Amino acid sequence: MKRLFDLYVSIFLLVILSPLIGILAIMIHYKLGSPVIFKQQRPGLNGKPFYLYKFRTMTDEVNHNNELLPDHQRLTSFGKLLRKYSLDELTQLINVIKGDLSLVGPRPLLMEYLPLYTEEQAKRHLVKPGITGWAQINGRNTVSWEEKFKLDVWYVQNQTFLLDTRILFLTVMKVIKSEGITQPGNVTVDRFEGSHSKVKEGHG
Numbered sequence: 001m002k003r004l005f006d007l008y009v010s011i012f013l014l015v016i017l018s019p020l021i022g023i024l025a026i027m028i029h030y031k032l033g034s035p036v037i038f039k040q041q042r043p044g045l046n047g048k049p050f051y052l053y054k055f056r057t058m059t060d061e062v063n064h065n066n067e068l069l070p071d072h073q074r075l076t077s078f079g080k081l082l083r084k085y086s087l088d089e090l091t092q093l094i095n096v097i098k099g100d101l102s103l104v105g106p107r108p109l110l111m112e113y114l115p116l117y118t119e120e121q122a123k124r125h126l127v128k129p130g131i132t133g134w135a136q137i138n139g140r141n142t143v144s145w146e147e148k149f150k151l152d153v154w155y156v157q158n159q160t161f162l163l164d165t166r167i168l169f170l171t172v173m174k175v176i177k178s179e180g181i182t183q184p185g186n187v188t189v190d191r192f193e194g195s196h197s198k199v200k201e202g203h204g
Contacts, residue, residue: 001161002102002161002164003099003102005103005161005164006096006101006102006103007096007097009103010093010096010097010103011097013093014093014094014097017090017093020087020090021090021091024055024082024087024090025055027078028055028056028078028082031076031078032056032057032058032059032076032078032079033056033059033060035056036055036056037053037054037055037056037091038053038054038055038056038057039051039052039053039054040052040054040110041111042108042109042110042111042129043108043109043111043113043114043125043129044100044101044108044125044128044129045125045126045127045128045129046125046126047114047125049111050095050098050100050108051100052092052095052100052101052108053091053092053094053095054088054089054091054092055082055087055088055089055090055091056079056088057075057079057080057082057083057088058071058074058075058076058079059074059076059079060074061073061074084178085175085178086175089131092131093131095131096131100128100129101128101129101130101131102127102128102129102130102131103130103131103132103164103168104130104131104132104133104159104163104164104167104168105127105128105129105130105133105155106124106125106127106129106130106133106134106135106152106155106156107129107130107132107133107135107136107152108129109192110192113192116192116193116194117149120149120153121149121152121153123152123153123156123157124149124152124153124156126156127155127156127159132167132168132171133151133152133155133167134151134152134154134155134163134167135148135151135152135155136167136171136174137167137170137171137174138151139151140174145190145192
């Protein structure tokens with residue numbers, strides 16, 4: 001039932017939003033360059049890797065050593081706007097149609113995090129990851145990694161169709177209000193390196 005719901009809703013949204021997606025692609029190409037879509041390998045169900053698709057929000061500017069500049073220097077006002085209203089995530093509807101993602105589930109993080117999870121935290125991979133999830137409507141990027149993982153595991157253990165519809169509705173409200181997009185004072189979230197480390201995580 002969940003897969004059918006994901007498939008029908010994603011196809012419907014992709015068709016309805018195709019004009020907006022097309023306009024965004026043109027604007028991103030003009031303002032940020034190519035490729036328009038940023039893809040990165042992420043762990044899916046049971047940790048199996050897949051490529052996540054997102055509209056790019058950063059430039060490819062480099063320093064004199066040909067190294068990428070820090071995130072805050074590459075994230076333009078246009079990129080911030082895309083993130084503010086989660087427009088950069090519209091292309092993930094393609095991931096849902098392919099079966100990589102569900103509309104609702106724990107957000108897919110980085111492959112390098114897999115060996116860092118505790119046994120309890122690793123339970124977040126017992127279900128298919130999602131575009132949005134329980135953690136996203138309960139703080140998103142403003143809560144600690146540990147709290148976020150607790151929320152993810154709670155969802156895994158309590159998921160229902162009614163809970164999914166509630167999460168989708170509250171996600172729309174969060175997007176409209178632009179709540180929890182980033183951590184205070186940061187353009188990205190801290191990299192997860194265990195329970196107490198805090199190193200910056202960059203996203204294209």
